[in-house]
Amino acid sequence: MSAAWYGDNRAHLQQVVDARGTCAGAPGHGRRPVAAFDWDNTVTKNDVTDATLSWALRHDAILRPARWKDTSAWLTDAADTALTAACGTDVPPGAPLPTATNPRCTDEIFEIRESGRTMSGAAAFAGDWNHRRTVPQYAWVPQLFAGHTVADLSSYARRARAEALAAPVGSTRLLGTHTVPGYVRYYDQQRDLVRTLRRAGFDVYIVSAGSEPVTEVWSRAVGVDAAHTIAIRSVLDRRGRITTRTQGCGDAPASRGAVIPYIDGKRCWINQEIFGLRGAAAWHRQDARHRPVIAAGDADTDVTFVGDATGAHLVLNRNKGELMCRAYDDADGRWVVNPMFIEPLPRRQDPYPCSTTAYTAPDGTPGPVRRPDGSVLPDLADTVY
Template sequence: MTTPTPPASPRLIDDARWDPLVRIRLEAFLASCARELAVAPGHDDAPFAVFDWDHTLFHGDIGDALFLHMVKNHGFFRPETWQDTSLFLTHEAVDALAGLTPRDSARLPGPGGSGLAREMVSIYLHHRTSGGAAAFSGFNPETTHPSYAWCASLLAGHTPAQVADLTHEVMVHLFNRPVGITGELAGLHGWADWARPATPMINLATRLQAAGVPVWIVSASPQHVVETCARHVGLDPVRVIGVRSRLASDGRLLSRLETCGGHDGVIPYDLGKRCWIQRIICGRTDPCLERSDDQTRARLWFAAGDSDGDLAFLQDATRLRLVIAHRDNRAVGLATGNEDGRWLVNPPFFGA
């Protein structure tokens, strides 16, 4: 019996932005995956890899950028009530939004809606009304980021194709902006108004797939937004898990979101990412999917992320974990400490 010949070791593109030691470890890992999976590919408990999207495969935050684009261009459909747009908006936030909503505009913020625009941006970015009141309450911070869920809910009334078109508009805008420029809207300012694909990370994802490890993108940005981004950079949109909206009978998005593990409001964020990974990738349907599972961990060979919202699935990866040091946080601290020798940390590919 002839032993299968392992494929040539997948190598990363030459890019000086890789830390040299990180690159060496990654290429050794790719080679070991190729050798091992050439002998035993395609079994039911096959390995997989998980990448975050924002600030990992993409230098920027596409969910934030889409929200701000929609506010600036009056892109959101008017909800029947603001309570419908989030499980977690406080009464103070609902009252502030309702008091500034134009009565005769089907789109929001609408002409003359600068006050509403400012309120929406303040609530989204700072979790406070412009008057300083808390905008969200009653959520579990380990499974939900309320702003990210709110952004997905506010896309209600659009079709997935329309969301894809809007995402393309946002990407064109961001890619044409100079690196480092900030945005301003309704008197508020300071957020990044540019983005770029993180080409070395996208290359790493494609090399993992070439080595036989399917790559999934798990993101707290809206599902159809991240699918569009994945398709744009040549990754499979079928293997995307984002914040998922329920669909109406006519195919349009509803404000209600899909959830995971039998609890309302669980989106792909921190422990919620673990839940969605186990539900969608591993096919589990039991409750308490936010808990780590040995079978899932055994299959999750590689994980890459940048934030504490990625920490659960980063810790679950059993062979190698890569953290992009976008900001100082627990994930960077764990990667730098590297207690079990399986953590890697690399600087961002376009600065902080």
């Protein structure tokens, strides 16, 4: 493994690999132990789905929907009005929007994706959803590519990948009036860790809240194939074209984005796709034989499956509240916190609000982070940066 890790993190991870890995296979979910990684800002620096959306907006690759409200079950009237006004109705439904020459349209789309609000500040999504199973603006990205084939989207992702890898580290790009990262890099340390795990007999999976065809384009370069890449899976129509519906998980059917690999949804997809559980059981923590040995993430969307790991919970510090509360509490002594390997964040000055608001309930309300025994975590300082 690469030596460029914080403190004794490399040694800690190597101990787990040595103890639980085997070239011949080991007891686990059937054959070999499992390692699961989030993708964006865990294996790469910067978000590859955003890089693909950026490329698509600069190359007129978004098809105009008949009604913007058809793209999401939760899109508000305000967002529908803003998108219609900004993107116009000159091109027929199903034809490419001229986003490359219409910065207003690009701005509205990207602002909604980024913040869940319109450029005027109005809420872009409203209604009821389980905040530990989905977030509308994440589900909205693959929904924006409705009408395209998976091959189309994969092609856009390959072009965006080439562009992002060629751009200098630290570079930015103007997208409408938004300044966005212009580059993406694989973390050498994570590529090395994946390589080490595979050599030690682990089944390595990617579990992302991005678009699956996009993530698959990127994951191949670290030796993870499509069968081991799990992300948002769009339902296809009879012609093989992407629709605004997404596949379900556990006992949740296909829907317009109600269940994606997000927080508890990542656990469900891991239990279902890796360990073969079906129905409601897929939403629940399983016995140690049916959980990843090593799990890695960088954000609250990863907190459930990273916490399920039995050997090491690897966290890249991006100052995300619930995840960092769990990591710094280190209840089982197996949490491994590392700064981002490229452009790490400075130390957070205030303690994480673990005792009050760092947890997000299914209905979206904030609350305290609790241990399995119900006790509330104290506020915790940021110490790895």
